[in-house]
Amino acid sequence: MTWRVAGRPIVTVTPDSYITEVAEKRVELETMERDITPSPQAYREAVTYLRRGIASRRSWRPLARLVESLRFEYYDLAARILEERRQVIDCCAGLASAHLAPDGHVWGCCVRAEPLGNVRDHDYDFRTVWRSARAEAFRASVKNRECACPMANASYTNLLLDPRSLVRVMRNLASVPHHDPAHAVRGPEAGDRGSALGRAARAPGFTIPR
């Protein structure tokens, strides 16, 4: 966004980072009855914009570059999952991660929100729930790819456990950073109402968490 006084540019502000997560139907968010997920086309358009933004302003700081590289890979993965409606890489939810609700219920993931058991029923012994028949059935279902979603938490874990994704992340990490103002992108706030993100951001259900 550029502030102007008497038509002259005074200061230009650009985004610090380009972050997004797909708005999804989730039990925990009470969004199951809402049609909030963007279309694959709208999301692809948005992440293409975000990926260009990341590529145009790479950081020299190691941790920031690593996060950028992971986001770069995640945005493409999330778009592919929406487009192809399948697990593009193996999901490890229920194996590498789990959710523990305040009431003691354990979920394999918060999208399916299927209770694997309740630690309160087992003297707070998580292992009993983790090794239960319901937990095994959940893991088998995920392994059979009976579900797919672009949820960020699970996807980032899945990326870290997928060798081919990791290679791409490492390549991206090692790429030469540069700031190319000629190709730098502006946010929809910049008045660029015709931009890809501007159009996608106006699509139903598209959110850009800050």
Ligand code: SF4
């Ligand atoms: S693919 Fe999505 S819905 Fe299926 S187990 Fe993984 S996180 Fe849950």
